[in-house]
Amino acid sequence: MxxxxxxxxxxxxxxxxxxxxxxxxxxxxxxxxxxxxxxxxxxxxxxxxxxxxxxxxxxxxxxxxxxxxxxxxxxxxxxxxxxxxxxxxxxxxxxxxxxxxxxxxxxxxxxxxxxxxxxxxxxxxxxxxxxxxxxxxxxxxxxQQEGWHYEVVPINPSEQEMDQDESRLTLSGVVYNEMKGVYSDPSSVLLAETMAGLYPDTAYGFESGGHPAVIPDLTxxxxxxxxxxxxxxxxxxxxxxxxxxxxxxxxxxxxxxxxxxxxxxxxxxxKVQAPFVKPQKRTAAYSLPSGDDPTGKHYASWSVCVEPNLPMLEQMRLELLCDVLFENAASRIRERILKEGLAEDVVSFAESLYQSFFGVGMINASAAGVAAFDEIVVGELTQIAKEGVDRKQLEAALNRLEFSLRECEGATTRGVRYFIQSLETWLYDQDPLAALRFNEPIHQLREELVGDAYEKALRKYFIDNPHRLVVDCYPEIGLNEKKETALMERLEAHRRTLTDEEFADLIAQQKVFKEWQQTPDSKEDLATIPKLSLSDVDRDILKFDSVGTQLAGRPVITVPMFTGGTVYAEICFGLNSLSLTELTDARLYTALLTNLATEKYSYQDLESEIYLQSGGISVGVNQYNKLDTEDPHLYMVVGIKALVDQWPKSVALLQEILETTRFDDLDRIKEELVRLRARYELQISSAGHVYAMQRSQAYLLPGGVVSDALSGLAFYDQLCSYLNRWDDVGSTLAKRLAKLGERLINRHDMFIGLTAASEDLPTIIQQLEPLVKSWPIQSYEQRLEVAPLGIRNEGFGTASQVQYVAQTFDFADAGIEYDGSMHVAASLLSLDYMHNQVRAQGGAYGAGLIVSDLGYISSYSYRDPHLERTLSIYGEAGNYLSQLAKEIDQQTLEVAIIGSMSKFNPPLTAQKTGRLALRMYISGKGKEYFVTYMNQALATTSEDLARFGQILQEGFGNQKAFSVIGNQNLINESSIFDNKFSVHAQGLKVLS
Ligand SMILES: [Zn+2]
The missing domain is CATH 3.30.830.10 (Metalloenzyme, LuxS/M16 peptidase-like)
Incomplete structure (x- = not known):
């Protein structure tokens, strides 16, 4: 340097x-x-x-x-x-x-x-x-394209010519639609209302993303x-x-x-928001579709705003307090709200801004819960400040914070995270390095576990702070329809004010606009985009070594590498001896593990113990696919990370959780399952493309059926069904889960993945050995047999104002072999055709096409104002590609090849490396496998594109096997579905 x-x-x-x-x-x-x-x-x-x-x-x-x-x-x-x-x-x-x-x-x-x-x-x-x-x-x-513009549409869609009396105005634009999607999610409405309420006089009170009702005011x-x-x-x-x-x-x-x-x-x-003289209240409505029950559907927040430029130390302290006092399993506030049935979930939030805010939110709350919110929070906080904040919980929260700051695992790119972090002070004319130097404040926060600094902060910023706000977002049936009608009236009124000339002008403008959108860039313009060449591609992929060894007769896949002193372990227990119904049980079992009491610890204490004795424990069900078979292989995966010298303690805690979790507290189990349902509800409306794709895959692929049952709409429906009949089924379910656990912890079909520094690995394995040896070896008959649901077209109605449209085609079934060049074609289509048609011209926020080595293709759209239009675009994708294949020049093709390389060579953190090594082991797909397909991709020709175009045309051209999640009215009115459902808290209800 x-x-x-x-x-x-x-x-x-x-x-x-x-x-x-x-x-x-x-x-x-x-x-x-x-x-x-x-x-x-x-x-x-x-x-x-x-x-x-x-x-x-x-x-x-x-x-x-x-x-x-x-x-x-x-x-x-x-x-x-x-x-x-x-x-x-x-x-x-x-x-x-x-x-x-x-x-x-x-x-x-x-x-x-x-x-x-x-x-x-x-x-x-x-x-x-x-x-x-x-x-x-x-x-x-x-x-106009990215922001908003008027669109003239014929009242009768089959009409080709625009006639003033036969047409109406609508609004379109990428950001306009994106924000309509955001505001379909009640948790986004709650956040926006909280900020609008806390900062009535400053920029923070505005929606920087744009409020759908206000965006058209932007000139x-x-x-x-x-x-x-x-x-x-x-x-x-x-x-x-x-x-x-x-x-x-x-x-x-x-x-x-x-x-x-x-x-x-x-x-x-x-600007500084002057503090409130006294606490404030605010209400706002969000929309539920007709037929939904609005009872217990409030979203509410309790928040406080602090002085500008809060020092890092205090910012971190208040974040810790939010974690411990509002969201931790042992939080008294959370426990009281859940026990009294005032809400289904309680979450904390903390936003680091020029003037930061902190608080707690209730999801699916009752009106009574909202009314009592302020009193409960302030009352409990006052009591806690008097008695002292639990030191064990604070220490656990501090460990968790430190672990996450140090390992940077969550961040895709370390540097991007540091950029955003530095701006937390830099943007406000403070020292940017202060935001990056967390060692000193962490150290001080640890020292101050002795003394009353936390209680003082609790009083100053939370209890005695008059700059406090309660927001009640209440459900209103049909609010979206009302808004839509009002908007149409407004647009109609605007249309009436237009003279014939003005209207003709608007139509002419629209023509020019569409032509502009549809005209491909000229060669000269395209030449201004810098290009890499194939020689820039790093062909040495998957640059890590994994070493196989054994522990108690079972395979251990180790990845010796620098991890900054952390051990990452994943223990996989085979689940293929379970039936599909039992798999759903296994999913519930994994969701409950770490959230219920064990022999030694109450569920309240367990969360703290996990972060006192490790860097975190996670349990879930993963699907893997082996070479040469479509059949899914399921494993319960127990992930644990810890500092090397913490490892023996972590192993002991893991044993406690795996072997002694108690499934006898029915109320607690119900509470956790209700929370799980509330989270699913939110996700289905905000990330619907994931669920729509899983569903469309379930029509054709065994793996799709399994994903749908484990984490898709079928799972959601099953979860709701258990909760609806809880009094009848709760105790049997709990007994079943307890029994299932005994059966799952079994050495018969088990693997372990370990990632750590090579000199630490022998000790790590040795310290794990007694636990693994204590598990029984028993073989069960492999019972998992799943058949695809068969081709269908389904619509799932929600309160959302936008759609997620997914379609799947199983080309392996049509006798076509997977090929690396397919990724090049898919990447071309996603970034070119689909982007132009669905996003730029259709106004959706996103769209894409994925190819799986299992032999299927899925397409999806994200926050999409359309439904049938998008399906026709998928239907034409194959023809587009075949046409493109005839015209494409070598350079454009090379560009597409380079763009697809991230599939084969993604950036990996230590934890991700370990997971990939394990996946490669289980699937039997070694480095050669990926290199083979990468080389196929690198050698892609225009004939490959033409071939894929044909496959796609065959698969998507006839518009079968699609699944749509989105606006209930739109789905209800459409005639393209075989089955229509409404997504309720009661589960999936057939729409008639
Ligand atoms: Zn955006």
Missing amino acids: QNWTVNEIYHGFRLERRETVAETDSEALLFRHEKNGARLLALINDDDNKVFGIGFRTPPLDSTGAAHIVEHCVLSGSRRYKTKEPFMDMLKGSLQTFLNAMTFPDKTIYPVASRNTKDFYNLMDLYLDAVFYPAIYDEPKIF EEAFLAFHRHYYHPSNSYLFIYGDVDLADRLSYIDAEYLSNFEALEVESEL
């Missing part, structure tokens, strides 16, 4: 500070651009997953979503990159490991990561050019003004991470971008 000296100027940047940040294992250099004051933080280390990011402070001025729409629009063409969507074009042929822009309540950030230097430089330039020189000033259609002028005002180097935060040639990058950024800008006084400071 170059000799960097503080106060020297390097390529226009003055180095202000240079320090080591041990927590991120890097050398931190903080710069300020001499000419315009742009800030730049570099964290230099030897991580090859390099990150670049640029962010702006963008507090919104209203809820029109200008920040979010600008975020979308700047990625739609710029000075150097001339295509309609350079971001997508680059994505098609990049080796990126992270590429996504994000809008927050007060900032907009553009981070990107890649392990390939050339790719990294390309992406960096794409983002810089996009934010500083976007095409939005020259091309108004970008705003093109205001949109451009937003960009002009905030997107200036003087208001920017640049970030560089990894093994990067920093001097080279500084010189580039300065020469190509920053030196072109003079300093500007950008007004972007966040």
Whole structure:
């Protein structure tokens, strides 16, 4: 590394500070651009997953979503990159490991990561050019497409010609539809209302993403003004991470971008919300479909807002308190609310902002629960402050926090996480390194377990804080329909004000707009997108070694590697001796384990014990597929992570949980299952594409049936059915689960995966041995036989205003062999055809196509305003591809090949490496397997594309085997379904 000296100027940047940040294992250099004051933080280390990011402070001025729409629009063409969507074009042929822009309540950030230097430089330039020189000033259609626009549609859809009296106006736009989807989710409404209530006078009270009702108020002028005002180097935060040639990058950024800008006084400071004189209440409605029972369906929050620029130490302390006091299994508040039947679930939240807020939420609460909320929370907190916060629970929460900060496992890309973390202080003119240095505050928080610092903070920020708010989001049957009708009336009124000429103009504009959308980019424009070549692809994939050994006669797959002193273990117990119904039981069993009492610990204490004695224990059911068979292989997987010197204690705790969990507390079991149901309900409406795909796979594949029964709509229905008849079935179910547990902990069909430093592995195995040896070996008949449900088309109605449309085709069944080139075709279709048709032109938030080596293809759309239209697009995908295959040139094909490489060479953390090694072992798919398919992908020809086009046309052309989750009215009115259901808290109800 170059000799960097503080106060020297390097390529226009003055180095202000240079320090080591041990927590991120890097050398931190903080710069300020001499000419315009742009800030730049570099964290230099030897991580090859390099990150670049640029962010702006963008507090919104209203809820029109200008920040979010600008975020979308700047990625739609710029000075150097001339295509309609350079971001997508680059994505098609990049080796990126992270590429996504994000809008927050007060900032907009553009981070990107890649392990390939050339790719990294390309992406960096794409983002810089996009934010500083976007095409939005020259091309108004970008705003219309991504933001919102009027669409003239014929009242009778079969009508081709537009006639003023025979047509109506609607609204469309990518962000508009995205936010309609967000606001279909009551938990999003609750969060927005909480912020609107806590910050009535500042930017935080607005919806930076845009409220669907307010987005159409955004004019093109205001949109451009937003960009002009905030997107200036003087208001920017640049970030560089990894093994990067920093001097080279500084010189580039300065020469190509920053030196072109003079300093500007950008007004972007966040205002202070004056504290309330007394606590406030707020109510808001959310929509339920007709036929739903609104009883016990309130969403409520209790929250407090604190002073600006809360020190890191206090921020972390309050986060710990939220965890312990509101969400922990031992939380008195949570327990009281659940026991008294006031709500189905209780969750805590903590948001780190210029002025942070903290609180607790109730999901599916009764009106009585909401009425008593403030009194319960304040009453219990007062009592706790008097008695003292439980030290064991605090210590456990502190361990958990420290573990997660250290291992960074959850983050896909370490550098991106550090960028976001540094902005927690940097964005508010504080030291960015303070947010990265967690060792000191953790240490102090540990020291202060003695004394009354926690109780003082509890009193100051929670109990005696008048800046407090209770929000009640109550259900209103048919609210969406009412809003829809009001919107239609408004649009109709607007239509009536249009003169014939104006209307004709609108239709003409629409024609031009559609033509623009449908016109492919010219060759010259496409040539502006930088491309990698096949020689840039790293063909040395899966660079880790796994070593097989034995323990008590069973296979152990170890991955010796650097893990920062952590052991990752996964113990897999075979489940193929269970029937399909018993598999659902096994899923319930795993959901309850770690949440019920054991011989030694109450369920309240168990959660703390887990984090005192390990880094976390997880239990679930995983599906694996072996080579040459479609049949699923099921395992209960017990995952445990711990520091090496914690390991013996963790093993003892694991034994306690696996062998002594008590299934005799029926009320507790019911409480946990009710929570599980509440979480499913939310997920089905917010991530419906996952459930719709699983369902469509169940029509054709045994594995699909299993996923549906384990975690899909069938599982949800079964769970609801148990809860509906709890008094009759509860105790039998509990007995069955207890018995099942005895049978599952069995050495017969068992494997273990271990990831740790090679010198630690022998001891780790040795310390695990007595436990494994104590388990019986008993073989059971393999009973799992599943048949696909058979081809169907099903619709599942929810309160959502948008759809998730999925379709599946089993090409193996049609005698076609899986081939690596299929991933290239799928990636081409997802990023090109599906993106253009379903997202850009259809207004959905996302769409894609996946190929499985099991021999099937599934397509999905995400937050989609359409339903039948999307299915016709899937139906035409094959023809499109066949046509494309005739025209495609070698370079475009190579781009698509490169873009599909992440499937074969994903970035891996230590834990993910261990999981992959285990999966490879169980499936029998070694490194050669993946290399073979990668080589097929690398050798993809246009004939391969044409062949896949035919397969797809055959599979999707006849529109069979699809499943749709979404707006109940739309599904009810449609005639394309064989079966229609409504998704209720009672389960799936047939719609007549
Ligand atoms: Zn968006």
